[in-house]
Amino acid sequence: MPSADDLKALGNEQLKLQHYDKAVTFYTKAIDLSPSSIYYANRAQAHIKMENFGLALNDSTEAIKLDKNYLKAYYRRAVAYSGMLQYKKSLNDVRTVLKFAPADKNAQRLEKNLVRVINRIRFENAIQVDDESSIFDDIDYDIGDENDNGLHLDIEVTKADKRNKIHQVVNVKMTEEYVEKMIELFKNKGTLPKKHAYAIVAAAKELFKAENTLVEIGIKRQKTAGSEYQNDAVKKITVCGDTHGQFYDVLRIFETFGKVSKDHTYLFNGDFVDRGSWSCEVAFLIYSLKLLYPNNLYVDRGNHEADDMNQVYGFQDEVKAKYTERLFKCFSESFNSLPYSTLIGQEYLVLHGGLFSNDDVTLDDIRGIDRHKNRQPPKEGIQMEMLWTDPQPENGRAPSKRGIGLQFGPDVTKKFCDKNHLRKVIRSHEVRDGGYEIEHDGRLVTVFSAPNYCDSQNNLGAVVELTLEGDEYKEEYRTFKAAPHPDIPPMAYCKNNLF
Template sequence: MAENEELTGPVSQEDLEAAEKFKNEANEYFKKQNYISAIELYTKAIEKNPKSAVYYANRSICNLRLENFGYALTDASQAISLDHTYTKAYYRRAAAYMSLGKYKNALKDFHYVTKVRPNDQDAKLKYNECNKIAKKIAFEKAIAVDKKEVNIADAINLDAMTIEDEYEGPSLEDGQVTVKFVTELMEYYKNQKKLHKKYAYKILLDVKAYLQKQPSLVDITVGDEEKFTICGDIHGQYYDLMNIFKLNGLPSESNPYLFNGDFVDRGSFSVECIFTLFSFKLLYPNHFFMSRGNHETVDMNRVYGFRGEVTYKYSSQMADLFTEVYRWLPLAHCINSKVLVMHGGLFSKDDVTLDDIRNVERNKEPPEDVLQLVSPRLRDHLLAAVATYNKKNPQNKLNSNDLNIPGKPTPIYISEHLSPANKFLHAATRIKAKNLGYSDAMGNLGAFITMNGKDLKPNFTSYEAVPHPDVKAMAYADSVLSMFY
């Protein structure tokens, strides 16, 4: 979203005044945590006066709050290019780099601030905390066994795991997920109890085996009179997940669902969310679908809490197994050859076909070179070949031969990771759990989409947050992140 064109020519007094008016209005929306409206107004301010570093820096913090880290990064960089002494912009860019897992880049920005402002204790504190994480990750990588040579799933010995007599939780029946099991599991989790590790491992092993046989793009058929539901980011908010099922019915063969990535992290009930979702996946494999999101990645899980939560509730070995499973999740789904659903945005070129997505190799982490791409969403997209959004052409699309079918309406794209300015996209950033934030305070409504196979028209159902046990968001995450938001 940051403008890259050459900034030349004077700005009229009329435009300067209009820009300040837009900025002040945006500031009020920011105070109310209405970040989307704030971004729209900061953008108008920038259009009137593209030479103000403040406008870009302000839009950057809004994008940080919305997890638009790529946009936040480019905005902060633009602010710095306009004013090399603007320390707040360095803070914003460092936060974006941190959120993208680029700690060395963040350290450079903090080093600059501490150099020009040696008495800035806040900058020193953030530099030290960022440095701790960078060293911790470097140490973990140094001692880690080469994951290409070790398959965690092969090292799991279920026979050696004993079910203790005192365990009173749900049990798999002949090693299989049943309706009885998943129903009891959801109630068990509501009471903040833990599934036995033997059953947890069995679910992960079975899900991995199933996903390995799936394509990168899954085709879904929905009958004319059948309902289909699409849910966005759950982010470890188990009680919101239960509320969705209360409002819309439990998944079943007659009530199919697609959960479009970001099942974990941030919320502190990610373990409960993912085992519930995986259980439904095993129970209804042809009527319950899951896409990989940017938070089903090892770097995000390390920073935003999921790895810490799994290690606390189970073990680091299980956290490693989750990484293996996530790498096999499908990247996109196509409903009735008409509705394309994927977690990231669209592509950095316009001639991508559905077959290109089908041919993407999974079983990997997002490539390190994503930051070199054109996409302002950058690393928080899953794979460069699948989900890089083209800021130069916001109306870009798949090869028209893929989704434009005679006699059908215009193709629909559903994604969590596009700018609210992209009005052609029906879903944009709206189908998320309620109050996605670092202290349950993002302020967004929760929502999900339902459609029928006949017209594929997306219908939105929104909901308020529901009460949950007194466990703070990001309880298992690296505490340094709270310093930036």
């Protein structure tokens, strides 16, 4: 029988191979044999790699209880706190490390980045303006760009006086030719003219803002009192999960499963930015397709379409590096306009995270959310849960392994689906080795569309295709491998490395 140290060594091997689940298994067996601060801290590191920051926090705290002088445990807990966006607690722990090990390079780097993030948040809170103002009202769309890169875009700006302030509404006449040229420009490491960039984000924001918090598509035609009502049923819908700035994989999605068209609707289920180093390109492609096919491309908000995540996981720094700080603020405002969920054919609820802490939540509760009330997603309530929660195999509910939100079991999914007359829930938010997973007795599907996530996970990507056959949608789960891309690592533009 292997000793605890033997099991730790096996865990270390799996950690180096980036097999984090296996590493956790070996460390757990070592802990069961002989609890040790080292084993707990090592398991915390494996959880950090999987972004299970809540579990990493628990393990680091257990390590500190066993040995209050074990500095590595304080550092791991600092990283876990930063992953949970609790920056002040993270800073306290990292300064504990530096008190006793002032030359620790990792702790020095983390302290520097934490101070930068905390100061930036403090500054942005101090200059926060009223909810009626819009960054788009101050954009000059007549600005000249030194080079239009061969792109032509018709931009129309109308102005209206609202409460003694001039508001600008932007309309863009998008074309297939423009989208094709834009893709080629991005492949050649080019950027859009700034005027085009501002206009595309502004015009897309108006379309998203006009949609309901619960978008309803693919609604079958029904009759009441002899008259037809509601939309024509959409014949084919492709649901994509997280794409996380992996532009070349998004292109592969369209190449493999077909382009957006009036006969083929796409739904991107959040987290299309951050992590990957082409988040700008992904966002501009999705927004441009929304302008070209407003009734055939939809986007749900994910937990990464938020300022606090963008500050840490790369999108803000990428936009600043490729364009301007002001453009990031434009994207931020557009994210605040994104719907939170989509109902397909009255039978499939699509949302980024998962279900709720309360069994009484209904589709009408989602419909009733005033998502424009807050500039950023709330840190509690059903909006937070729609972005952050995860499934678990056991019945009931449990604290989140992420440290944010919660976990919910098959019984929770069944109650919700039965109560709301749904066939199933489709969500994203988590890597799956096979690209997708059918869970909770078939009532829940997780789909993830960023293959070889962060160039390290070796997972497949997947989409869910819903094709109308007669009066019912037929489900098909299709997978794809990662596409080749230029040699630029994930988060290449990120200046706030907190992990």
